[in-house]
Amino acid sequence: MFELHWPAAFLLLPLPWLLRWLLPAAAVPSTALQVGFLPRIEQLKSNVGPVQSERRRWPFIIIWLLLLIAASRPQWLGEPLPMSISGRDMMLAVDLSGSMEYQDMQLDGEPVPRMAVVQRLVANFIAERQGDRLGLILFGSTAYVQAPLTHDLDSLNQWMDESFVGLAGRETAIGDAIGLSIKRLAEEPAESRVLVLITDGANTAGQVNPLRAARFAASEGIRIFTIGVGADRSQPTQIATRDPSVDLDEGTLVDVALATGGEYFRARNGQDIEDIYRRIDMLEPALRDSGPRRRARPLYPWPLGLAMLLTLAFAANGVYRRRHAD
Known part of the structure; x- marks a missing residue:
């Protein structure tokens, strides 16, 4: 056709x-020779x-x-091509605050910054979400939508790969990221609304309290899975003077997840994040009708x-x- x-x-x-x-007509040069x-x-x-x-x-x-x-x-x-659409709508909220520069995690046996591990494994996670709609929110001192819910996972992967620490500021606005995610997911089917929030710190910026935002998300039927990133003191790290995860507010992340019926996960290394994503992938999808x-x-x-x-x-x-x- x-x-x-x-x-x-x-x-x-x-x-x-x-x-x-x-437009005006082109100028015609005057003739230098006059003939009868x-x-x-x-x-x-x-x-x-x-x-x-x-x-x-x-x-x-x-x-x-x-x-x-x-x-x-x-x-x-x-x-017409056969469509394999699960109907699962998921927002990924990724922390780009200054602490994501800490080089306290392992990737392929080498010490790397937290951001490098998160980028690598979020990219793998996105690539495996064929049939789902994913969106991307990046946050630091402020939160903004890098990509709305979309089936274009290749572009989403590219935008995540191009992000860098400090892009949205050096602080951590967890509450604003949750609030922005709620706004984007509010009109989607209740069975499929999921937010995966990845951070290594505590809420230090923004206008929205994380727990208040979580209660509102629960009223809208949105589940939040929180992931705390950072090595333990006992793990090899370049930050020898203190616990590398001292800024991680695990209590708030646990409360946010429990308030919405989600779960909290701790990611101390690359393998932990892969295990977390496999567990999240076990969510039951909500089917959505799709045109051919x-x-x-x-x-x-x-x-x-x-x-x-x-x-x-x-x-x-x-x-x-x-x-x-x-």
């Missing part, structure tokens, strides 16, 4: 004529001008139409290529005529 993905591109059809009407029979020549040119002018316009019109056809993204839709999808074969290269060939041919013809006229 043939389809134009962006048919609104044809609204640009009158653009060249509008520009011709609105110039009026007669001009009369001869006027007799044949309209026909030649119309002929010279047609290539431009055809090229413009081909460009509009290419811009409308024509495509051929094949047979079709394999689309893009056709825009054909009109675009033809427009390019006509442009080159027209330009070559002009160069050829000028050379022979000289």
Whole structure:
């Protein structure tokens, strides 16, 4: 089945004529040589001008139409593809505060910052969520939506990979992250609303109290799974003067999870995070109806290529005529 993905591109059809009407005419340089029979020549040119002018316009019109056809993204839709949609909607809220720079965790046997471990394993988690809709919230001193709920997991993975410590500030606004997640999940099916919150600290910024936000989430049927990140004092760490997880408010994270019917998990290393994600993956999905999808074969290269060939041919013809006229 043939389809134009962006048919609104044809609204640009009158653009060249509008520009011709609105823009001033090109300045014609004055002649340096005056001849007595110039009026007669001009009369001869006027007799044949309209026909030649119309002929010279047609290539431009055809090229413009081909460009509009290419811009409308024509495509051929094949047979409907089977959809495997679980209907599970999940927001990931990831802490980017300054403490995520602490190099107290292990990845592939090497000491790395907490952020590197979280990025690697969140990426793996996202890649395995085929059929789910995921969204991404990043928070530090403030919280913001990096990606709304989407099936485009590749883009979500890229946005998570491009995030860095301090992007949203150096403090930790856990309550604001929960509140923003509630706003995004409020209109979704009650059986599928889940928030996974990953942090290594305590609530030190923002306008929303985490426990109050958790109670509101519970009233909306949203479950929150909290993950506390950071090594224990007994584990190898570059921070030898204190417990690397001294800033982690486990009590609040436990209360937030329990208030919503979720769970709290502690991630001391990469293996712990993988185990946590496997447990979260055991959630029962809520089925959602989905319209059929079709394999689309893009056709825009054909009109675009033809427009390019006509442009080159027209330009070559002009160069050829000028050379022979000289």
